[in-house]
Amino acid sequence: xxxxxxxxxxxxxxxxxxxxxxxxxxxxxxxxxxxxxxxxxxxxxxxxxxxxxxxxxxxxxxxxxxxxxxxxxxxxxxxxxxxxxxxxxxxxxxxxxxxxxxxxxxxxxxxxxxxxxxxxxxxxxxxxxxxxxxxxxxxxxxxxxxxxxxxxxxxxxxxxxxxxxxxxxxxxxxxxxxxxxxxxxxxxxxxxxxxxxxxxxxxxxxxxxxxxxxxxxxxxxxxxxxxxxxxxxxxxxxxxxxxxxxxxxxxxxxxxxxxxxxxxxxxxxxxxxxxxxxxxxxxxxxxxxxxxxxxxxxxxxxx
Amino acid sequence: xxxxxxxxxxxxxxxxxxxxxxxxxxxxxxxxxxxxxxxxxxxxxxxxxxxxxxxxxxxxxxxxxxxxxxxxxxxxxxxxxxxxxxxxxxxxxxxxxxxxxxxxxxxxxxxxxxxxxxxxxxxxxxxxxxxxxxxxxxxxxxxxxxxxxxxxxxxxxxxxxxxxxxxxxxxxxxxxxxxxxxxxxxxxxxxxxxxxxxxxxxxxxxxxxxxxxxxxxxxxxxxxxxxxxxxxxxxxxxxxxxxxxxxxxxxxxxxxxxxxxxxxxxxxxxxxxxxxxxxxxxxxxxxxxxxxxxxxxxxxxxxxxxxxxxxxxxxxxxxxxxxxxxxxxxxxxxx
Numbered sequence: 299x300x301x302x303x304x305x306x307x308x309x310x311x312x313x314x315x316x317x318x319x320x321x322x323x324x325x326x327x328x329x330x331x332x333x334x335x336x337x338x339x340x341x342x343x344x345x346x347x348x349x350x351x352x353x354x355x356x357x358x359x360x361x362x363x364x365x366x367x368x369x370x371x372x373x374x375x376x377x378x379x380x381x382x383x384x385x386x387x388x389x390x391x392x393x394x395x396x397x398x399x400x401x402x403x404x405x406x407x408x409x410x411x412x413x414x415x416x417x418x419x420x421x422x423x424x425x426x427x428x429x430x431x432x433x434x435x436x437x438x439x440x441x442x443x444x445x446x447x448x449x450x451x452x453x454x455x456x457x458x459x460x461x462x463x464x465x466x467x468x469x470x471x472x473x474x475x476x477x478x479x480x481x482x483x484x485x486x487x488x489x490x491x492x493x494x495x496x497x498x499x500x501x502x503x504x505x506x507x508x509x510x511x512x513x514x515x516x517x518x519x520x521x522x523x524x525x526x527x528x529x530x531x532x533x534x535x536x537x538x539x540x541x542x543x544x545x546x547x548x549x550x551x552x553x554x555x556x557x558x559x560x561x562x563x564x565x566x567x568x569x570x571x572x573x574x575x576x577x578x579x580x581x582x583x584x585x586x587x588x589x590x591x592x593x594x595x596x597x598x599x600x601x
Numbered sequence: 602x603x604x605x606x607x608x609x610x611x612x613x614x615x616x617x618x619x620x621x622x623x624x625x626x627x628x629x630x631x632x633x634x635x636x637x638x639x640x641x642x643x644x645x646x647x648x649x650x651x652x653x654x655x656x657x658x659x660x661x662x663x664x665x666x667x668x669x670x671x672x673x674x675x676x677x678x679x680x681x682x683x684x685x686x687x688x689x690x691x692x693x694x695x696x697x698x699x700x701x702x703x704x705x706x707x708x709x710x711x712x713x714x715x716x717x718x719x720x721x722x723x724x725x726x727x728x729x730x731x732x733x734x735x736x737x738x739x740x741x742x743x744x745x746x747x748x749x750x751x752x753x754x755x756x757x758x759x760x761x762x763x764x765x766x767x768x769x770x771x772x773x774x775x776x777x778x779x780x781x782x783x784x785x786x787x788x789x790x791x792x793x794x795x796x797x798x799x800x801x802x803x804x805x806x807x808x809x810x811x812x813x814x815x816x817x818x819x820x821x822x823x824x825x826x827x828x829x830x831x832x833x834x835x836x837x838x839x840x841x842x843x844x845x846x847x848x849x850x851x852x853x854x855x856x857x858x859x860x861x862x863x864x865x866x867x868x869x870x871x872x873x874x875x876x877x878x879x880x881x882x883x884x885x886x887x888x889x890x891x892x893x894x895x896x897x898x899x900x901x902x903x904x905x906x907x908x909x910x911x912x913x914x915x916x917x918x919x920x921x922x923x924x925x926x927x928x929x930x931x932x933x934x935x936x
Binding site for chain 2: 333416544574
């Protein structure tokens, strides 16, 4: 029973972070039609900046805000410097085939990931460092028993749920959110009706960058920080996004919690080493049974 | 009709054979003039060239982006290492059997993944690249976990020594890799020039049009995976022969290295695959040669090759997605 509770709690707080990562992926996928493999590289980079600020004596909260802002700015820069030139490119022979048009941005994002990781290695060295948590990481004590649930977990879940709620409100209630949804639905029609699609695209990148930086800040206190630590989080986030449906933000959240639970139960009841096999199994199962994901629209598998 | 296609096939084979012989002579000339360190580097080029060809065929020719070639390399490497250490086979027997093993893995992957497209396929194969090496710890008793299975190219047989004299270990590495690289090049060239290659390109450019012209694209897609897996498995087996077959030898970064090489050189051509492999293998040495006068700290020099190759990758896709060999490609297509 204790193991069960521990797995449940750890699955909830980890799942919240994976939901955030998946949300970041989904927003760029909807907004720009690109699956951004560099996303957690951006998060790693901004978390390193936060870590350096804290080591130099700044407060955690200042570093927290700066890291999220850096994540957003980095997202916009990537869009303007790399992805927009790619999509605006005159149709060269290589880009004239439909499969290569989908592959080229993936390759570009892998290049960005490589650059960010190499830069982080050069600037901050490759060895792991810890990252502080703003709240205690000891479990609550209930009736003499230490529960596997910490005040940091409460913080994580609160922050993530607030972010998700604000995102939903933003997309549903504001004009810019509506414009972004219109661009995601059909960018040609959106442009014809006067929406600046380049702007909404960049906004998607900024949003995704900020969300993933937040995820980086929330996950590194339990996993340590090195240029490569967040790669695994990206893989898990990708799985979560596919499970939920790549084009559905709500699906991403459900997928995140679901995958978080799977990972947590596998590592508590089996060994943590089997986590990747479990993720692979979940991914393949979903792709065979329901390729569009739990909440994905029917034609979500765009090429 | 039949006679025409037959003579065409002959000319294709002759063309591939010419390319292969030219390639072998070039490598032998370069190899005999290099000192041992660069001979080992050249052997590495040949080994990775086979792996890069697997990316060229899968991604460049048939348009399926896989980030999991390293996992197929691991399958080839482990098959070979198990046959060599447990059954005592020589590498000349173990490697062909390992290729069969990785072809089966490719079939499995093809059947499950060939219906995925674009980022779905890339992500799934990336998860596979991460998950497969962890099997080594799952089946500890056979695969020996993180420790891995030590294997090497051994020593040349006596007839070789009698004929050509005693080669250094590095030179022998090169001579073991060369016949396999030549065979891989020959087959890749044949495939690209033949009807099969045209079918794959048709699938890449437009699936619907290809299928309307009578290409059974789901079967061909699986076939591409199998062929690409044989290349990757061969490359992985030879890669393991450099000393160890273990999870640390086939990391995800190896898959990304193959993709980088293929894109830098030109993802649609065999020549590009070779150029790209030369670039990624020798890049650290070139950077070292250029910057050795600056006293760089270890921290910087360790990451500089990765930084440069990633920057080159981004610049290639943004400025010249056809790669180094791309100009040649354009001329070819505009006729």
